Amino acid sequence: MHKSLKFILVIICFTQTFLFAQKTKLDLNQKLPADTQVITGKLSNGLTYYIRANQKPEKRAVFYLAVNAGSILESDDQVGLAHFTEHMGFNGTKQFPGNTLVDELEKKGIVFGREINAYTSFDETVYHVTLPTDDSVLFNMGLKILDGWAFGMLMTEKEIDKERGVIIEEWRTRVGSGDRLRKKTLPIELKGSKYVDRLPIGTLENLQQFTYASIRSFYKTWYRPDNMAMVVVGDFDPRVMEQMLKDFFEMNDAPSTPLQRPYYDIPDNKEPLIAIASDPEATSTRFSLNFKQAKSETITIGDFRNQLIRSLFTSMFNARLSEISEQKSAPFKSAYSYYSSYWSRTCDAFSNIYNCKEGKGLESFELALTELQRLAQHGFLESELLRAKSQIIDQYEQQAMEESKKESRGLAFGYGAHFLRNIPTTTANDYYILTQSLMEGIGLEEVNQLINEWIKNENITLNFTLPEKEGMAIPDKQDIMALFDKSKTTQTSPYVDNVSTLPFLVKKPKSGKVVKRNHNKEFDYVELILNNGATVVIKQTDFNNDKIILYASSFGGTSLYPDSLLVNASYASAVIRECGIGNYNTNAYKKFKYGKNFSIYPWIGTLSEGISAQ
Template sequence: MKVFSSMKCHALLLAMMLCFGSVLAQEPTEQLIPFDPSVRMGTLENGLTYYIKQNTKPENRVELRLVVNAGSILEDDDQQGLAHFTEHMAFNGSKHFGKNDLVSYLQSVGVKFGAHLNAYTSFDETVYILPIPSDDEEILESGLTILEDWAGNLNFAQEEIDKERGVVIEEWRLGQGAQTRMLQEYLPVIFKGSKYAERLPIGKKEILETFDRKTIVRYYEDWYRPDLMAVVAVGDIDVDKMEERIKTHFSGLRNPDKQRQREEFDLPKNKEPLIAIASDPEATNILFNIMYKSEAQEFKTLEQFRKSYVQALFLEMMNQRLSDLLQSANPPYLYAGTYIGSPVSRKTTAFSGYSVTKPDDIKSGIVTLLEEIRRVELHGFNASELHTAKLNTLEAYESAYKERDKSKSESLADELIRHFLEHEPVPGITFEYEFLKENIEGITIEEINSIIGNWIKAENRVLYITAPELEGLTLPTKEEILAWVAEIEQKQMDPLAEVAVDTDLVKELPEGGKVTKVSTYDRIEVKVLELSNGATVYLKPTDYKNDEILFSAYRSGGISVASDEDYWSASFASSIISLSGVGDYSYTQLQKALAGKSLGVSPYLSDLESGFSGNASPKDLETMLQLVFLYFTQVRTDEEAFQSLMQRNKAVLANVLSNPNYYFQDRMARIMSQGHLRGGGVPSVEDLEKVDRDAAIAFFKTQFTQPGDFTYWFVGNYDEGTLIPLIERYLGGGTASVEKMSWVDRGIRPPTGMVSEAIYKGSEPKSSVVMTFSEQKKYKRKDSYYIKAFSEVLDIKLIEILREEKGGVYGVGASGQGHLRPYEHYSTQIQFPCAPENVDTLVRAALDVVRDIQQNGVSEEDLNKIKETQRRDMELNWKENGFWLGAMKSYVKNDLDLSKINELNERIEELSAKDIQTAAKKYVDTEEYIRIVLYPETTE
C-alpha cells in the first residue's frame, strides 16, 4: 500500500490522503520499520538491486521494471534532453533486437506499445515498464533479455538516432503551449540557484536537432550502470526461478572503471520569500501556490512512521475545511487544497497550498487559503474533525487489507520502485493495518496540532501565480501579495465550531416490494430477479475482489427527452442534485455522515439514458442502497449549492477557449454536429445562464420517478441472502410508470461528402489532425467488431509509417466502432499532432495506409498481433468486475442473448484478414471523409 510518496503534483493529493495512515505509537521507539517478508530483495555483486514478489492479480502476468536512478538532472550542458532521448533509443535497436524488432515481437505476444509497453524520464530517474505474459517460459526469458539490453546493450545506430530526432522533437512540440511558457518564466524564480531550473527532461530543441552520437553514448555509459539500477518483477511467477534469471541476465553488467559521482541535488534555502508571477494569453485560469520548504526526512523508524501518519491526518482535515468552503453560494475560489511532498528534489519537501481563483476576485481566492492556514496555525483542529478523519483513514486501510491478496501487480511494483528511488518503507499492508488498529486510539488532537508549526515558517517560502492575459484583468503585484501575507500573519482568527451530524440516513424504513420471479443463466452464473414493481435485477457473484460490489442502474430516455428550452437545465440536473445532498443532509453533512464507510453512488443523465453508478464494500451495501432510495424519494433543493456550482462553472468557462486545444475540440464538435444545439462543444457562460434550478430538479424527477422503471445490476463479492432483502426493501417499492420512456433521436448527424476544415488558434508551431470516416449503414454486431479490429491493425501500421519510418509524429491513434443508437452508423477516426508544414504529407501517408489495407488486405503477422492482444486482454477481462458489469449492460440494452457472453472469445478465433479487409472497404471511404486540422494563428 502506498503510504509514503514523493508528491510531485496536485493530482496525487487524493491518493495520498487515502493511503497515508494515522498511527501513533504509545511510546517513541527507534525500532526500524520492517521490510515486507513477501518481497525478495537482493543485490548482485555489481551493485544492481532486485525485488521479486509473487502475486496472482492478474493471473499469468508479470510486471517487469528496469529502474535507473538517473534522469535529466545528471545531463551535462551539451546533453540537455538526452536522458529522455536515451529512453527513446531503448526501443530502436539493441544487442538482441533490431531497430523495430522489439516492439514487433512484443505486439506478437499481446503487449501493446504505449498502452502496456512504456517508459518515462524525469529529473532524477528513468523507468522502463514491461508487463508480459508469465505462462510461457520463452516469453519470460525474452522479457528479461529486453531488460538486460536496456540496461547495457543499446546500439545507438546513427541512422536510428537521426530518425528518432523527428519523433522526440514532435514530443517536444506537443508540450509547447501556455503551461510550458509560464513554467519557463517561474521555474528560474521558485527554483532559484538550483540545477532543476535548467534541466527540464524534454531538453533543448537545438541540442535534440544537432547532438552527435558520442554525446548520447557518453550519457548512457556514465549513468546506465548496475550500481544505479534496480530490476523489479511482480506477478504470477516462481520467485526462485525469477531470481536465477535475474542473476543470469544482469550479473555480467559492469560498472565503468572511472565512475562519475551520482550527486543528489537540492533546492537552496531562501530567507526572504521568492515570488513569481507568470501570465500567458492562452492560459485558462488563475492559479496561486504557496510552498513552505523544509529538509526531507527519511522514514526508517516506527517513531517516524507515526509522525508521517499524524501529518497525513493533518492534511486530510485541512483539505476538508477548504472543500467545505466551496459549498457557499459565492465560493471564495474555484478549487483549493494542500499537500506535503517534494516539489522536485528528493532532498527537499514542502507543505504547499494552492487555490484556483475567480478572475473577478483574485484576492479572495488567495487570502481565504492563507486565512485558513492561519486559522489552523492558531487553533488547530477540533475533536469532531479528528474523529471523521480517523474513521476515513481506518476504512481506507481496512479495505486495502481485505484486498491484500487481490492487489494488482502494477501498484505493488510501483511501491518497490519508490523504495529503491526514494527509500519509501515497504512493510506490507498486513503490518500497516495491524499497527494502525493497535495505535489509532492513541492519537490526540494536541499532537496533530503540534506539528503545524513544523511546516509553516517565515523562511524558505515560495509563492507564485500563473494567469491568463485578459482585457481588464489586473493581477496583484509582488508587493501586494507580500502585504496580504503579512496582514494575515498578524490576524486573529476564530476557531472553527464543532458540527455534529446524525448518521441515520433513512429515518423510516420503506416497506419495499417482493421478488416475484427468479431465472438464471447457469453458464455464466447470473441470476435475474423480477420485482413486484416491475424492476429487473441482474446478479453476478464474483470473488475477483474481496471488498467490492459494483452497482449500476439504467433506463432509456436521458437528456434527449428534454425540450430545447430545458436542454441546459437538464444537462446540469444530475450535478445540481449530487451537490445539493439528499434527504435531510447537505452535501457537506452527507460526507461527514458517511465517514468511515466505503461506498459511492451518483445519479447520472446522459444523452440517451438515465441511471445510477455506484460501488460499495459488502458491509456498506445497505447504506449505498439507502442513498439510491433517497434519490428517488427525497431529492433536495439547495440554493447555495446551486449558486456555487454555477458560479464556479461560469468562472472556469469564461476563458477556457483561449486554450487552443479546448478551442479545437469545441469547433470540431460543432462541425461534426453541423452546429446542433445538442451536438457537444464547450458550454458558454450564456449557455449556463439558461440553467434554471427548478427546471433542472423537475426534469430529474421525471427521469427518476419510480424504482420500478429501472434495470439494475450488481457484480461482486456479495452475500445473496443479505443482498436480496435489501433490494426488495430499497428498490422494490412503488410501481413502474404506466408509459415506458424512450430516448429521442434529435437528428444530430455529421456533414456528408468530403469536408475539410482548417481552424486557426494558438501561437506555437504545432498542428492537430483529426480524420473521421463515417458511414450511415445498418448496424451489424459482427461488423462493429470487424471495424474495431481494422482500427487496431491501422493503429499498428500508422505507428510504423508515421512515427517510425517518417519520424513525423510522437503519437498517432486510430479507433473504430459501429453505433446502434441514436442512428445506425459506423465511424473510424485517425488522430495525430504534428508540425504544421507536415500536415498534408502525413494525411496522405495515413490515407495510403488505409488504402493499402483495403486493396491488399492484412498480413498474417499483423492479424496475429491484434488477435493475441485481444486474447490476452480477454484473459484479464474475465476476472474484472467492471468488465462483467459493462458487458452485461451492453447485452441487455441491445437485446442480445446474455447466455452467449462467453462467446466473445470465439469471435477472436474466427476473425480473419478477409473480415477486416471487407469492413475497411465497406465502412471507410477515403474520398469522402471529414478532415479537421488545427493550425497556429501565424499560418492563417
C-alpha cells in the same frame, strides 16, 4: 467448502496478528516490516534485484528496470539527453537492433504504450514491459529486453539522428501556455537550484546540436549495475526466475570506479519567492503556496507515525477547504493541501493549491492566508480529528482488504520505488495493523504542533499564474506582500464544526417482496422480480474482496424532454449530486461519510437514467 475454509483461516491469522500488535507496545525505532513475499538481492557487480510471484493477472509477468538517474544529472552539453537515452532503448540494443524490439512485440499483440513503455523524470528513468508467461518465446524475451536497456543500447549515429526529429517534435508539442508560464515562474520559485535548467524534455538548441559522444557518455556514466535495479513480478516460480536472472546478469562486469551519484538541493530563502506569470492562452487562475520543509523519510515505525500525523493534518484542513468551496461566496472553485517531496529528493513542502474563480485570484490568496492564520490561532478541533482518524483507518483497511487483488505492475512499481526513493515495501496488511495501533495514541496537540513547524515566515514560495484578459488585473509582488503583511495581524474566529444529528433518511423505505426468482445457470446469476415490477439481477464475483456494486437504471433519459429543457435535463444529475441527501446538505453528508466506505452517484444519459453505488 475449500474457499470458505481458506477465507476463515486468513481472517483468523490476520486477527491474531492484529491482537498481538495491540497487546505489544510498539518500538518506534524499529524498522517498518518488509514484504516477505518478495525475493531481494544484489549481484556481485552491484545490480539490485526484486522478484515476486503474483497471479494478478494470470499468465503474465512484468519486467521492470529502474535507473537511479534522470535529467538532473545531465552536464551542460547533455541537457535533454536523459530523456533521449530512454527513447534510444527502443531504437536498437545488442539483442534487438533497429526497431526490431517493438516490431516483434507488436506482431504478438504487445502494444507499445500499454504493455511496454518508459518514462524519465528529474531523478530517475524507468522501463517496463508486460509479457505472457504461457508463450515461452515471448516470456524468454523479458530478461533480454532488460539487458538491452541496461547494458546493450547500440546508440548508432543513424538511429540517434532519426530519433532527433521525433524528440524535437515532442518538444514542439509541449510549447504552449504551460511551457511559457513555467519558463517565467520556475527561475523564481526554484531560485538557485539546478532543477530550473534540467527539465527532462531539454532545450531545442541542445536537441539539435548535441554530439553522439555526449549521449553515449551519459549512458555509460549512469547506466551501471550499482545504479540500477531489475524487478520481475508475475505468474512464475520465483526461485527459478531468480536463478535465471543471476545467470543472465552476473556476466556484466562490476564498475571499476565507485558510484558517485550527487543529489541537488532546493536552496533556503528568507523572503518569500513570488513568481507571477500570465499568458493569453492560460485558461484559469491558479496558485500554489508552498512552505518548504526538511526532507522526511519513512523508515521506522516512528517515521510512519509521523506520516500519519501529517496525513491527519492535511485531511482535516482539506475538509475545511472543501466546506468553504461549497459556499456561493467562495472566491475559488476548489482547493486542497498536501505534504510531499518538493521537486528534489532532498526537500519536502506543505503545499496549498487553489483553483480560483475568474478575477478572484487575490481574494482567494487572502482567504488562503486567513485560513492558515485561523489554524495558527485556534488549531483543529477534537471532532475534526476523530473524523480524520476514521477516514484514514478506513483507507488503510480498504487497501488491506484488496491487497490479494493487487496486480503485478503495481507491485513492480512499488519495489522500484523502494530502490529509487527508499519507499518501504511494507504490505497493506501491516500498514493497516500499524495504523490501528498507532492512531489511538495520536492526540490533537501533536497534530496542532505541526502548524508552527510548517507555517513560518521563511522558505515560502508562491507560484501564481493567470490568463491575460481585457479588464482582468494582474497582481504584482507588492500586492502579494501586502496580503502577507496583512495576514500577520488578522484576527480570526475559531472554526465551528457543524455536524448534523438528524436521521440520515427523511423517510425510511418500506421493504417489498420477491414475487419471482430465476437462476441463470449459463452465466451464474439470480434474477428477482419484485412486487413493484422492478427486476433485480444478483451476480457474485471475486474481482474485489470487499466491494458490492449496485447499478439501477430505467429507460428514458434526456430524450423525453423537449429541446427547450434539454440543457436543464442534462445538468439535473450534477445538481442533484451537489444537493446532499435527505436531511443532509453537501457538507453534512461529507462529514457523515467519514469512516463509511460507500458512494452514491445519480446520472442521466440520452436514453436512460439511474443510480450507481458501491
